[in-house]
Amino acid sequence: MMGAAEDGKTVIVTDVGTGVGVMGGRGGLSMIMAALLLVAQMAGAGFLSLPKALSNSGWIGVMMMLVFCVTVGFSGTRLGECWVMMEERWPQLYAGNSRQPYMDIAGVALGSPGRILAMFSVFATLFGVSTVFLVLISSFMHDLLPVLSECEWLLVAGAFVLPFTWLGTPKDLWQASVVAAASTALACLVIFVELLVEAPDYPEPHYPNPTVFTFALGFASILFAFGGASVFPTIQNDMADRALFGRSVALAFLGLLIIYLPVTVAGYAVMGAVESNILLNVDTRKTVIKVAIVMEVLNLIGTYIITTNPIFQLFEEKLDVENRFGWRRCVLRSGVVAVQLLIGLAVPSFDMIVNLVGGTTVPICSFILPGIMYLRMVDMKGDWKKRFVPLWERTLLILIVSVGVVGSLVSTATSIMDIANPDNIGKSCFIHFST
DSSP, rough: EEEETTTEHHHHHHHHSOOGGGTTTTTOOOHHHHHHHHHHHHHHHHHEEEEHHHHOOOOOOHHHHHHHHHHHHHHHHHHHHHHHHHHHOOHHHHHHSSSSSOOOOOOOHHHHHHHHHHHHHHHHHHHHHHHHHHHHHHHHHHHHTTTHHHHHHHHHHHHHGGGGGGSGGGGOHHHHHHHHHHHHHHHHHHHHHHHHHGGGSOOOOOOOOOOOOHEEEEEEHHHHOOOOOGGGHHHHHHHSSGHHHHHHHHHHHHHHHHHHHHHHHHHHHHHHHHHHHOOGOOOOTTTTHHHHHHHHHHHHHHHHHHHHHHHHHHHHHTTTTOSSSSSHHHHHHHHHHHHHHHHHHHHHHHHHHHHHHHHHHHHHIIIIHHHHHHHHHHHHOSSSSOOOOHHHHHHHHHHHHHHHHHHHHHHHHHHHHHHTTTTHTTTOOHHHHHO
């Protein structure tokens, strides 16, 4: 372990690694590859739930998508600047690879309480998101091959992805990001075209008036679609030049809008009241839709591998597991996948998990902590390069944090109420297996 003194406090950094700093010619991800990783991580399940989010929130949901895209993207660039400041101020500690970059930022900016909050939020977000991916894979496979139930396919999906989780860090998984991003783009294009082709065959769409309850669920789903900040520092930490991370974020969020908007608007405009998964709302008997489903399954597999990696690294650091391939890594990561499968079997509902994660820890990681940590680090006193935050930027960050707090409280309450609904409890796979 190593410590760094700051204003009389000690910041604890563990297992930083032996990588050479950026200024020393450190190898790693390019700006484009980092952007692809970001797109792959966020778009995996995001676009599937957005038409339903519009059904819950009404057309104002389109405006929320645009606002969230800009604000979360901006927060992501500030999060990246936090790590750049840490490298500038304490290069001997932070110029190498860190297994917990988000938590390191929180520890420097907010001390031990901030680090604990960040650790819990990042873990819960990534754990919940990656569990959603397994549930979706099982749902799609059941639609393609109904020889097994969704619950049985969930177990098959877990067994299939397990060996891939034993790999290293995001820079070792660049192939997964390319496959995931390309598969998502192709699936969205197919769905968009199919919606336009099928539009005359659909009845007149019904657009239900949103209630406070449904609007909060829509808020959570939209935020979930853009809520990738929890893994941002992990990807930035694997870049060759971490100062370029802000550009990667800008490219990624522009790509997300291009992917999200056509499918979301077309799905809601054509169908009105949409079910939770837009890909299963179109005619899945058509070959082109089956191809789109296969593409999305590939996307989800790649995204799952990327998203779970920070979870594994967190546990490995805490349990002092060596940062290389070995039996301890395989056992630990297999245990995490097993727990996710148990949760997926208990709550095998895609939209309920999306709303819960999107309303609870995603706002903390994407809305609340980035702005607070950035302003705190800029305002720190010390013998280092000074930074100035203009009034408009400070005001915007405070506004983003405030929206995150209010939205999180309301969305969390409605998501818990939705899960506790007696009609939803009977969907558990444990009941399925017992009958």
